[in-house]
Amino acid sequence: MNLFVSSESHLIHKVLTDYNHLGAINPSIKESKFLGKTDDGANLVSTNIKGCVLFFCKSMMRVEKVYDRGNGVIESVIIPEQSDFGFGESIWTISPEGDHTNIHYRADLKPAFSVPPGIGPILVKYVMRRELRYTADVLSHVK
Numbered sequence: 001m002n003l004f005v006s007s008e009s010h011l012i013h014k015v016l017t018d019y020n021h022l023g024a025i026n027p028s029i030k031e032s033k034f035l036g037k038t039d040d041g042a043n044l045v046s047t048n049i050k051g052c053v054l055f056f057c058k059s060m061m062r063v064e065k066v067y068d069r070g071n072g073v074i075e076s077v078i079i080p081e082q083s084d085f086g087f088g089e090s091i092w093t094i095s096p097e098g099d100h101t102n103i104h105y106r107a108d109l110k111p112a113f114s115v116p117p118g119i120g121p122i123l124v125k126y127v128m129r130r131e132l133r134y135t136a137d138v139l140s141h142v143k
Contacts, residue, residue: 005136011143019034020034030048032047046061062084064083064088072092076088076091078109084111085110088109091107
């Protein structure tokens with residue numbers, strides 16, 4: 001998903017890497033914690049997320065290695081053994097464009113829990129996009 005926001009890129013980066021306060025950018029993130037550094041230099045981050053699709057709500061734990069690659073690139077890899085996801089990767093690419101910022105976000109997630117019948121991938125993707133739009137709105141007001 002591509003987002004174009006009016007905030008400066010360094011401020012967006014600062015908010016996205018404030019691991020103890022990720023709930024400030026989206027209320028579905030109920031808690032986030034910086035757990036320390038890994039041997040390969042990644043930031044170890046846990047998040048507790050509550051997501052709802054129609055009548056189905058679920059609290060999910062996610063522990064991931066977050067790599068701040070520099071040049072506006074932030075990559076994460078979920079640790080399945082410590083998460084409610086069997087697989088997960090994401091990448092944020094933050095690029096200044098004049099007095100605005102272009103943000104590209106891509107995620108590939110596979111839950112380690114079953115989703116009730118009738119709630120398929122299309123609805124889950126819809127909710128994820130809705131949450132990302134909410135996050136984009138918050139990021140566009142970062143000063």
